[in-house]
Amino acid sequence: MDTDRGARVHSSPTLDADTSFLLARASAMASAVGNRAVADLGLKVRTYSVLALAVEVEPSQRELAERLRLDPSQIVALVDELEARGLLERRQDPSDRRARIVAATPAGAALFEQARTRIEDAQRDLWAPYEAAEVEALRALLRSIAYSDRG
Amino acid sequence: MDTDRGARVHSSPTLDADTSFLLARASAMASAVGNRAVADLGLKVRTYSVLALAVEVEPSQRELAERLRLDPSQIVALVDELEARGLLERRQDPSDRRARIVAATPAGAALFEQARTRIEDAQRDLWAPYEAAEVEALRALLRSIAYSDRG
DNA sequence: AGAAGTCGTTGAGAATGTCAATGATTGACT
DNA sequence: AGTCAATCATTGACATTCTCAACGACTTCT
Numbered sequence: 001m002d003t004d005r006g007a008r009v010h011s012s013p014t015l016d017a018d019t020s021f022l023l024a025r026a027s028a029m030a031s032a033v034g035n036r037a038v039a040d041l042g043l044k045v046r047t048y049s050v051l052a053l054a055v056e057v058e059p060s061q062r063e064l065a066e067r068l069r070l071d072p073s074q075i076v077a078l079v080d081e082l083e084a085r086g087l088l089e090r091r092q093d094p095s096d097r098r099a100r101i102v103a104a105t106p107a108g109a110a111l112f113e114q115a116r117t118r119i120e121d122a123q124r125d126l127w128a129p130y131e132a133a134e135v136e137a138l139r140a141l142l143r144s145i146a147y148s149d150r151g
Numbered sequence: 152m153d154t155d156r157g158a159r160v161h162s163s164p165t166l167d168a169d170t171s172f173l174l175a176r177a178s179a180m181a182s183a184v185g186n187r188a189v190a191d192l193g194l195k196v197r198t199y200s201v202l203a204l205a206v207e208v209e210p211s212q213r214e215l216a217e218r219l220r221l222d223p224s225q226i227v228a229l230v231d232e233l234e235a236r237g238l239l240e241r242r243q244d245p246s247d248r249r250a251r252i253v254a255a256t257p258a259g260a261a262l263f264e265q266a267r268t269r270i271e272d273a274q275r276d277l278w279a280p281y282e283a284a285e286v287e288a289l290r291a292l293l294r295s296i297a298y299s300d301r302g
Numbered sequence: 303a304g305a306a307g308t309c310g311t312t313g314a315g316a317a318t319g320t321c322a323a324t325g326a327t328t329g330a331c332t
Numbered sequence: 333a334g335t336c337a338a339t340c341a342t343t344g345a346c347a348t349t350c351t352c353a354a355c356g357a358c359t360t361c362t
Contacts, residue, residue, distance in 0.1 A: 060340080060341095061340075061341065061342095062339080062340060062341080072340075072341070072342085073341085073342070073343075073344090075341085076341065076342060076343085090341095093340095096339090096340080097340095098339065098340040098341070099339090099340060099341080100340080100341065
C-alpha cells in the first residue's frame, strides 16, 4: 500500500526494462551475499572460484583466465596468494612446458568443501522465494549467455 | 559430439550449478556489449544509467547511489563529469536544501535517446536466440532479486 | 535550543580491469 | 635442421572502480 503523498518514488521505465542493467544489479547483490558467506574463511567469490576450478578441473592458468573472464595477469596474483597459503600448487604440464597446471592441495580441497557448503546455503536462502523450475530455467539461460562468444 | 581423446575439457560441476557465478559471467558479458554500443557517444553503461535516471526520474544523488548500488562518493564524480559535458545539472531540492536533484539538460535528453536506441538494438541481438517469454520471465526474476534488500 | 541523523563532498587506500612487453617454449613451414 | 610466428606465464604501468572515514551544511527529533 504505498501512498504517494509527496513521496515521488518514480521508477525508470528504460532501466527497469533493461535486462543488462537488471543483470548487473542482481549480480552485484548475489556476489555480496557470496562474499559474506565465505569471508570468515579468508575467501571471496573470486578466490573461491579459483579454488573450485583447482579442485574440480585442474586447469592451466590460461584456462583459468578464460573461465573466469579475467586477464591472465590477474590469475598470477590470485594463484600466488592461494599458493602462499598452501591451498594450491603449480605443476608443470607434462605435455607443454610453458603451461602451469593449477591444482588444489589437500588443505585447499578441504577448505573448498567448507566454502562450498556455505556458498550453497547462502544461495539457497537467496533463491528460496522462487520456484525451483523457474530458477533452473534462469540458470540454463544464464549458462548459455555466459559462455556465448559475444563478450 | 565432443570426443575426449586427451582433450580433457572438464567443466566444474560446482561452478556450473552456481547461479551467482553464472550471473556474474553473464553480466560481464552483457555489459561489455552495452559498453561497446555507446562507446562512440562517449558513454559507458555506467554513465548511460545515470543519464537515464536523470531523464526519467530526476532523483537526488542519494537516490542515484541506491538505485545504481554505488557509493555516494562515486556519484559525485559521475555527475561532475556529465555536468561538465552539459548533459545534466544539479538543482536544489526545494524541500531539502542538503539534497541535490540531478536532472538532464535538453542536450542530455537528446543524447540519452540516441544511446537508448543503441543499447536496445544491441540487447535485441544479444537476446535474439531465446524465446521472448523466457527472457521476460528472466527479467521478472532478476527485477525481484535486484531490488531485494538482502544485498 | 541542543542532540542526533542525513546529504553531498573530499580524500585515501585497496581491489579490479586493461594493456604492452618479455623470456621460455611450442608448432608450422621450409 | 632451422627459422618464424604463436602461445604461456609473468612483470610492470596505468586507469577505473570499490570501500571507508571524515567533514560542513542542513534537517529532524525531543
